[in-house]
Amino acid sequence: MRSSQLLTLAALLSFALASIAADHPLLGRSAPDFALRAGNGINVRLSEHRGDVVLLTFWSSRCNQCRAQLAVLDPLHATYKSAGLVTLAVSIDDNPVRAREYLQSVRSQFPMLLDPAKQVGRSYDVNVLPMVLLIDRAGAVRYVHRDYKSGAEAEYVRELKTLLDE
Amino acid sequence: MSMIRYFSVIRVALLCVALFVAPHGQAGEPAATPAVAASTPEPATPPEDTRALDEQIQSLKKDVVDLNKDLFVLEEELLFPANTQLAIFLSMDVGEFFALDTVTLKVDNKEVANYLYTPKEAEALLKGGVHRLYLGNIKLGQHELVALFTGKGPNGRDYSRGANLKFEKAVGAKYLELKVSDRQRRAQPEFEIKDWE
Numbered sequence A: 001m002r003s004s005q006l007l008t009l010a011a012l013l014s015f016a017l018a019s020i021a022a023d024h025p026l027l028g029r030s031a032p033d034f035a036l037r038a039g040n041g042i043n044v045r046l047s048e049h050r051g052d053v054v055l056l057t058f059w060s061s062r063c064n065q066c067r068a069q070l071a072v073l074d075p076l077h078a079t080y081k082s083a084g085l086v087t088l089a090v091s092i093d094d095n096p097v098r099a100r101e102y103l104q105s106v107r108s109q110f111p112m113l114l115d116p117a118k119q120v121g122r123s124y125d126v127n128v129l130p131m132v133l134l135i136d137r138a139g140a141v142r143y144v145h146r147d148y149k150s151g152a153e154a155e156y157v158r159e160l161k162t163l164l165d166e
Numbered sequence B: 001m002s003m004i005r006y007f008s009v010i011r012v013a014l015l016c017v018a019l020f021v022a023p024h025g026q027a028g029e030p031a032a033t034p035a036v037a038a039s040t041p042e043p044a045t046p047p048e049d050t051r052a053l054d055e056q057i058q059s060l061k062k063d064v065v066d067l068n069k070d071l072f073v074l075e076e077e078l079l080f081p082a083n084t085q086l087a088i089f090l091s092m093d094v095g096e097f098f099a100l101d102t103v104t105l106k107v108d109n110k111e112v113a114n115y116l117y118t119p120k121e122a123e124a125l126l127k128g129g130v131h132r133l134y135l136g137n138i139k140l141g142q143h144e145l146v147a148l149f150t151g152k153g154p155n156g157r158d159y160s161r162g163a164n165l166k167f168e169k170a171v172g173a174k175y176l177e178l179k180v181s182d183r184q185r186r187a188q189p190e191f192e193i194k195d196w197e
Helices: A002-022 A064-083 A096-105 A119-123 A153-165 B002-039 B047-079 B119-126
Strands: A035-038 A043-045 A053-059 A085-091 A112-114 A131-135 A141-146 B085-092 B099-107 B110-116 B130-137 B141-152 B158-169 B174-183 B188-195
Touching: A035 B110, A053 A064, A053 A153, A064 A085, A064 A153, A085 A096, A096 A112, A131 A153, A141 A153, B085 B099, B085 B119, B099 B119, B099 B130, B110 B130, B119 B130, B141 B174, B141 B188, B158 B174, B158 B188
Parallel strands: A053 A085, A085 A112, B085 B174
Antiparallel strands: A035 A043, A035 A112, A053 A131, A131 A141, B085 B130, B099 B110, B099 B141, B141 B158, B174 B188
């Protein structure tokens, strides 16, 4: 009885998460432009990557799932970079020092941007971490994933391939 | 704000018309051809007609684009009329002693712009580009502009400098230029604000 209740709860939870992702206000709309400083000191502006497929992920050093997700995104970025994939990871840590400390512990191949004021996070309606948005070559948000579960990268790859082929 | 939304709606509508016209016109051709072909055995749509239709579509698209351009100019004129308009530009010369990172603008002690320059933007400025950093409205009379520049100075060290200008806003539009140049003799960057009058 207890296990069936748990299963129902899990199904409801996954349905709720799926519906949240489907209802993201930016889906199908133009991705808001931003300029942020990366951990390596270089400034990055989203609109400069118009014409590329952009994988934008929001993370925090306190979020364990974010760490797992970033580890998965690194090989994905390495594989599809030459096909026109740009990966941008935005930290919404309150304390940029903590984010920088975390950045020193990981060696990612894509820019890790810092958004301590959370302005970009607000404009992208980030309320769950991690959150991944896939932006097409025309600059429109096409897919949104909230939360991360092991194996989700297969879905990322499928969607990325669709966008890269366009 | 509502004015901006109003213009945006009109411009989006115009672009939609432009986008709609092209596929609609082209889609009309194959639909018409089989109908005519059914009634007469010979091909009834001569290529001249297609060309004329295509020319009409192109001219219509051009009209829409021109109208959109006029609307854009009108929008700027209405939102930023000359008697209150203040535009601030930024240019860089040489850049041997300074690599630009951010510029913060304060008009009458109120922050109006804070811009982060990417390496590509900084490179474009060094190639002679001029960036419109701010466009807004101010009242007639005396005002003060303060610009704070941050970046990498000589020997790659963090560098931060400010420049200020007291200026008089008259009836016409006011254009100010922030100019970053190299002072070769002192091996230091120089920051000045020029009034385009």
